[in-house]
Amino acid sequence: MSAPETRTAPAPTAGGGMAAVEAGARAAAKSDRATSSAAKTATFRVWRGDAAGGGLVDFTLQVSDGMVVLDAIHQIQAEQANDLAVRWNCKAGKCGSCSAEINGMPRLMCMTRLGELDLSQPVTVEPMRAFPRIRDLVTDVSWNFAAKKSLKPFKPRAPDAPDGTWRMDQRDVDRVQEFRKCIECFLCQDVCHVLRDHHKHDEFVGPRLLVQAAMLEMHPLDTEDRVDDLRRAHGIGYCNITKCCTKVCPEGITITDNAIIPLKERVVDRHFDPLAKLVQLVRGRKR
Amino acid sequence: MAGYETVEHDVLVIGAGGAGLRAAIAAAAEGVSVGLVCKSLLGKAHTVMAEGGAAAAMGNVDDRDSWKVHFADTMRGGQYLNNWRMAELHAQEAPDRVRELEAWGALFDRTPDGRILQRNFGGHRYPRLAHVGDRTGLEMIRTLQDHGIHQGIDVHMEVTVLTLLRDGDRVTGAFGYDRERGRFRLFRAGAVVLATGGIGRAYKITSNSWEYTGDGHALAYHAGAALMDMEFVQFHPTGMVWPPSVRGILVTEGVRGEGGVLINSEGRRFMFDDIPENYRGQTADDAEEGWRYTQGDKDARRPPELLTRDHVARCIVREVREGRGSPHGGVYLDIAWIAQKLPDAKAHIRKKLPSMYHQFKQLAEIDITSEPMEVGPTTHYMMGGIRVDGDTQMSTVPGLFAAGECAAGLHGANRLGGNSLSDLLVFGKRAGESAARFARENRASTVDEAALEAAAREALAPFDRGTEGEGAYQVQHDLQEMMQDLVGIVRREDEMERALEGLAALNERAARVGVTGNREYNPGWHTALDLPNLLTVSEAITRSALDRKESRGGHFRDDFPEKDAAFSTFNTVIRKGEGGRMELGREPIPPLPPHLAQIVEENR
Numbered sequence: 008m009s010a011p012e013t014r015t016a017p018a019p020t021a022g023g024g025m026a027a028v029e030a031g032a033r034a035a036a037k038s039d040r041a042t043s044s045a046a047k048t049a050t051f052r053v054w055r056g057d058a059a060g061g062g063l064v065d066f067t068l069q070v071s072d073g074m075v076v077l078d079a080i081h082q083i084q085a086e087q088a089n090d091l092a093v094r095w096n097c098k099a100g101k102c103g104s105c106s107a108e109i110n111g112m113p114r115l116m117c118m119t120r121l122g123e124l125d126l127s128q129p130v131t132v133e134p135m136r137a138f139p140r141i142r143d144l145v146t147d148v149s150w151n152f153a154a155k156k157s158l159k160p161f162k163p164r165a166p167d168a169p170d171g172t173w174r175m176d177q178r179d180v181d182r183v184q185e186f187r188k189c190i191e192c193f194l195c196q197d198v199c200h201v202l203r204d205h206h207k208h209d210e211f212v213g214p215r216l217l218v219q220a221a222m223l224e225m226h227p228l229d230t231e232d233r234v235d236d237l238r239r240a241h242g243i244g245y246c247n248i249t250k251c252c253t254k255v256c257p258e259g260i261t262i263t264d265n266a267i268i269p270l271k272e273r274v275v276d277r278h279f280d281p282l283a284k285l286v287q288l289v290r291g292r293k294r
Numbered sequence: 295m296a297g298y299e300t301v302e303h304d305v306l307v308i309g310a311g312g313a314g315l316r317a318a319i320a321a322a323a324e325g326v327s328v329g330l331v332c333k334s335l336l337g338k339a340h341t342v343m344a345e346g347g348a349a350a351a352m353g354n355v356d357d358r359d360s361w362k363v364h365f366a367d368t369m370r371g372g373q374y375l376n377n378w379r380m381a382e383l384h385a386q387e388a389p390d391r392v393r394e395l396e397a398w399g400a401l402f403d404r405t406p407d408g409r410i411l412q413r414n415f416g417g418h419r420y421p422r423l424a425h426v427g428d429r430t431g432l433e434m435i436r437t438l439q440d441h442g443i444h445q446g447i448d449v450h451m452e453v454t455v456l457t458l459l460r461d462g463d464r465v466t467g468a469f470g471y472d473r474e475r476g477r478f479r480l481f482r483a484g485a486v487v488l489a490t491g492g493i494g495r496a497y498k499i500t501s502n503s504w505e506y507t508g509d510g511h512a513l514a515y516h517a518g519a520a521l522m523d524m525e526f527v528q529f530h531p532t533g534m535v536w537p538p539s540v541r542g543i544l545v546t547e548g549v550r551g552e553g554g555v556l557i558n559s560e561g562r563r564f565m566f567d568d569i570p571e572n573y574r575g576q577t578a579d580d581a582e583e584g585w586r587y588t589q590g591d592k593d594a595r596r597p598p599e600l601l602t603r604d605h606v607a608r609c610i611v612r613e614v615r616e617g618r619g620s621p622h623g624g625v626y627l628d629i630a631w632i633a634q635k636l637p638d639a640k641a642h643i644r645k646k647l648p649s650m651y652h653q654f655k656q657l658a659e660i661d662i663t664s665e666p667m668e669v670g671p672t673t674h675y676m677m678g679g680i681r682v683d684g685d686t687q688m689s690t691v692p693g694l695f696a697a698g699e700c701a702a703g704l705h706g707a708n709r710l711g712g713n714s715l716s717d718l719l720v721f722g723k724r725a726g727e728s729a730a731r732f733a734r735e736n737r738a739s740t741v742d743e744a745a746l747e748a749a750a751r752e753a754l755a756p757f758d759r760g761t762e763g764e765g766a767y768q769v770q771h772d773l774q775e776m777m778q779d780l781v782g783i784v785r786r787e788d789e790m791e792r793a794l795e796g797l798a799a800l801n802e803r804a805a806r807v808g809v810t811g812n813r814e815y816n817p818g819w820h821t822a823l824d825l826p827n828l829l830t831v832s833e834a835i836t837r838s839a840l841d842r843k844e845s846r847g848g849h850f851r852d853d854f855p856e857k858d859a860a861f862s863t864f865n866t867v868i869r870k871g872e873g874g875r876m877e878l879g880r881e882p883i884p885p886l887p888p889h890l891a892q893i894v895e896e897n898r
Contacts, residue, residue, distance in 0.1 A: 023555045023557045023561075023563060023626070023628040023631045023666070024557065024561045024562075024563070024631075025561035026561075026631070027555075027557045027561070027626050027628040027630070027631060027666045028557060028558075028559055028560070028561045028626060028666075030628075030630070030664070030665045030666055031557075031620060031626040031628070031665065031666040031667075031668065032620075032621065033665070034660050034665040034666065034668075035536065035620060035621040035622060035668060036621075037659065037660075038536055038537065038658050038659055038660060039621075057814065071537075071538075073536075073537025073538060073539055073540075074537070074539045075539055075657070078539045084767070084817060084818070085765075085767040085768075085771070089765050089766070089767065089809065089810055089811070089816075089817070089818030089821075090809070090810055090811030090812075090816045090817065090818045090819070091817065092814075092815040092816065092817060093817065094334070094335070095503070095504070096334055096338045096339075096340075096342075096503040096504070096505065097338075097340070097342060097343050097503055098503065098540075098543065099343070099540075099543045099544075099653060099657075100652070100653065100656065101342050101343055101429070101432065101649065102334075102338045102342050102343075102503075103338070104334065104335065104338050118656055118657070120656075120657070141474055141814070141815055142814050142815040143815070145474075145815050147474075148335065149451070152335075152336060152443075152449075152451075155440075155443065156443050156444070160440065160441070160444045161398065161399035161440065161441070163397055163399070171393065171397075172393055172396070172409065172410075173396060173408075174407065174408030174409065175401075175404055175408050176404065176408060177403065177404040180401045180402075180403065180404055183401060184401065184426065184427075187401060187426075187432075187433060187436065188429065188432075190342070190432065191337055223399075226399065226401070227401075228396075228399075229399075
C-alpha cells in the first residue's frame with residue numbers, strides 16, 4: 008500500500024483507492040492464473056458401494072483448477088451419477104461435513120483445490136475408514152456423537168458479579184479458543200490408528216474428544232474434574248503421540264501437543280507420581 | 295403402504311440450527327419430552343456460518359446503549375414493517391440470552407475489564423455484537439449442542455420431514471424419512487416447532503447450503519398457516535465472486551466493521567456517493583471520521599460501508615452495472631489499507647478475521663492482509679416467513695410454532711447484521727416454552743392413515759419414473775437461474791410475470807422428475823423431494839414482490855424505485871386457498887403503542 012493515492016474525484020477515500028485497485032487487479036490476474044480458466048479433463052476414482060461392499064469407479068469430467076474436490080463430486084452427481092452419496096453443507100471449511108480420503112489423505116473435500124493435486128493421475132476419493140460405511144462417501148459417524156455424551160459436561164464456577172456474569176481475561180479465553188475452533192469433521196478420529204486399525208472405539212474416545220476434554224479442563228470457568236475419566240473411561244493411555252491427528256486437522260489445531268499431552272500430564276500427576284502416591288498413602292493411613 | 299416407525303414426543307422441533315436447538319432446550323426445561331429432527335448431522339446447520347456476532351444491548355463497550363436504542367435501530371433497519379412486539383421482546387431479552395450462553399460454556403471475546411466484548415455492525419448505533427473473532431456462529435451452535443445433548447432431548451439426525459400431520463385445525467406431528475436408509479418415520483407430537491432456516495437454494499448465487507430449501511415455509515403453508523413478507527429476501531452485499539466454485543460464499547460484514555472499505559475500479563470509495571436520508575445524521579462526513587468509528591471513537595459516526603445491507607448491495611450492483619466493477623464482476627473490499635493506520639496491521643487482520651484470512655488464502659489464493667478481495671452480493675437471508683404471534687411464536691395454525699429465520703416479523707423489510715443470532719436465541723426459547731405449554735394441554739391424537747399413505751406414495755413416485763423422468767438437479771438448476779435473473783436484487787413487473795410462467799413450467803417438470811438407484815442415502819431422490827418446497831417459496835416470493843409496487847428494504851423495484859407511504863401500513867400475506875391456489879392478501883400493521891412510538895421518535 009505504499010503507492011501514492013491517485014483519485015479520480017475529491018471523494019473521501021481513506022486508504023484503498025487506486026493502490027487497492029492495482030493490487031486487486033494483480034490479485035485477480037494471479038487468481039485467474041491459479042484457476043487457469045482453460046478447462047481440462049481429470050479422472051476421479053470414487054469408492055461406490057455400501058456396508059456389504061463396493062469398489063472404485065472412474066468418472067472423467069471437465070475441470071478447472073479453481074474447483075475443489077467437492078465441486079467435482081457435485082458435477083459427477085449432477086451429470087453422471089445422480090445417486091452418488093456424499094455429505095456436505097457449508098462448502099467453506101466451517102461445518103466439517105465433507106470429510107473423505109483424497110489420494111489416501113484424510114481431508115475436507117471442500118477445501119482441497121484441484122490445482123494442488125496431480126491431475127495427470129486419477130484422483131481417488133474414498134470414505135473415511137475408521138467408521139462403518141453407509142453408502143459411497145457417507146459413513147456412520149454416530150459413534151462420535153454418542154462418545155461425546157460420555158464426557159462430563161461443562162460446570163461453571165459461581166458467577167463473579169452480582170448480576171450473574173463472569174469476568175475473564177482475554178488471555179485465558181484465547182488459550183482454549185484453539186480447541187473451540189474444532190469443526191467436528193472427525194478426520195483426526197479417522198486417521199488415529201487406535202480407532203482406524205485397532206478399532207478401540209469402546210475403550211478410547213479419540214483425538215476429537217480429547218480436544219473437547221482439554222477445552223473443558225482448561226476452560227476458565229469450569230470446575231468439573233475429568234482426570235479419572237480420561238484415564239479409565241476415555242483411554243487416554245492408548246494415544247502414543249504419533250501426531251497423525253495434528254497433521255490432518257483442517258483447522259490447524261495442535262491436537263497432540265496442546266490438548267492430549269497436557270491431559271496426559273494431569274493423569275500422570277494424579278495416578279503415577281510416586282511422591283503424590285506416597286502422600287496419598289500417608290494421608291489415607293491417617294484417616 | 296410401506297411400513298413406518300412411530301415415535302412420540304410432546305414437542306417435536308424440526309431443524310437443529312440455533313433456533314431449533316434453543317427451542318428444544320427450552321421445551322426440555324419445561325419438563326416435556328422433546329424430539330429434535332435435522333436434515334444434516336447435529337451441529338452442521340447454517341448457524342455455523344454466522345461470523346459477525348449476536349446483537350444484544352448489554353452496553354459493555356458503550357454504556358449509552360440500551361434495549362430502546364436496539365429496538366429503534368431494528369425498526370429503522372426494517373423500514374417499520376416489523377412486528378413491533380417481536381422487535382421489543384428481542385431488544386429486551388437478547389442480553390440475557392447471550393449471557394446465558396456463557397453459563398453454558400460459550401467463550402466470547404473480552405473487554406479489558408473482563409466482560410463480553412461488543413463490536414460495531416451495520417445499522418447498529420453502538421458497538422453491540424458479542425462475538426468470537428469471526429466464528430461466532432460456530433461458538434453458538436457448539437455451545438447449544440454441547441449443552442443440549444445433556445438435556446434428555448432425542449435427536450433424529452439426517453431425517454427429512456415431508457408433511458405435517460393435522461387433526462382438524464391442529465398440527466399433531468410430522469411424517470418424514472431417514473436419509474440414511476430411506477425408511478419412513480412418523481412423529482406424533484402435541485406441538486411442533488419449525489426452525490428450518492431459509493430459502494437460499496432458490497437462487498443461483500447464495501451463501502446457503504443445500505439444506506435451505508424453504509422446507510418450514512412450505513410445510514407451514516401446506517398445513518394452512520399464513521406466510522408473511524415473502525418479498526423481502528436479503529442479498530448480503532459481500533459474497534466471494536471468484537473462482538466460480540466459491541461464488542456466493544459469505545465475506546463477513548466484520549471486515550467492514552474492522553475498517554474495510556469498498557472501492558470501484560476507478561479507485562473511488564463509492565459508498566460516500568449515496569447516503570440515504572434517514573441515515574445521514576448517523577453517517578460519517580469523511581473517511582477519517584469513519585476510520586475513527588471503527589476504532590471505537592465514541593464521538594465518530596459510522597462509515598457508509600456500514601449502512602444497511604440492502605443499501606450496500608444495491609450500491610455494488612450500481613457500480614458493476616455502470617461499468618466500474620472489478621475483473622470478475624464485483625467490487626473491491628480492501629482491509630489491507632489499514633496498514634497505513636496500524637503498525638501491526640497484518641497480524642491485527644489475522645487476529646480479528648481469522649476465518650476470512652483462511653478462506654481467501656485457501657480458496658482464492660488471495661492474502662487479504664496485502665490484497666483487496668473481490669466481492670459481490672449473494673442471497674443470504676429470508677426476512678419473510680411464517681407469520682407468528684409475537685409473544686408465543688405460534689403460527690396461525692394451532693400447535694404449530696416457528697422460530698429463527700423461517701419465522702417472519704422481527705426484521706421487517708431488512709434485517710440488521712447480528713440480529714439473527716440474537717433472534718434465534720430469544721425466539722427459539724419463547725417458541726420452545728410456548729410449544730411445551732401447548733403440548734401439555736393438547737396431547738397427540740389419532741393419525742390419518744390415508745394422509746400418510748398419500749405422502750409416502752408421492753415421495754416414492756420419482757422411483758417409479760426412474761430414468762424416464764428428468765433428473766432433479768437440472769430442474770433445480772433452472773429454477774435457481776431463473777429466480778436469480780428475474781426475481782433477484784433488482785426487480786421489474788414484466789420479468790416477474792415471466793417468472794410466474796416459468797414457475798408453472800418448472801412445477802410441471804418437477805412433477806415428472808425421475809430418480810435412479812435405491813432409497814439408501816440417495817441425493818438424487820433427496821433433491822427431488824426438496825424441489826416442491828423450493829417451488830412453493832419461489833412462487834410466494836414472486837407473487838409478494840409483484841404486489842409491492844414500491845422499493846423498501848431488501849425489495850427493490852426498478853419500475854417503482856421510490857418508497858411509497860401507501861405501502862408502509864401492511865404486511866403481504868400468502869395463504870393456500872381453496873383448490874390449492876396460492877392467495878395473496880394484505881394485513882394491516884397495528885399502530886405502534888405510545889411507549890414504543892416515543893422510543894422511535896427519541897431515536898430518529
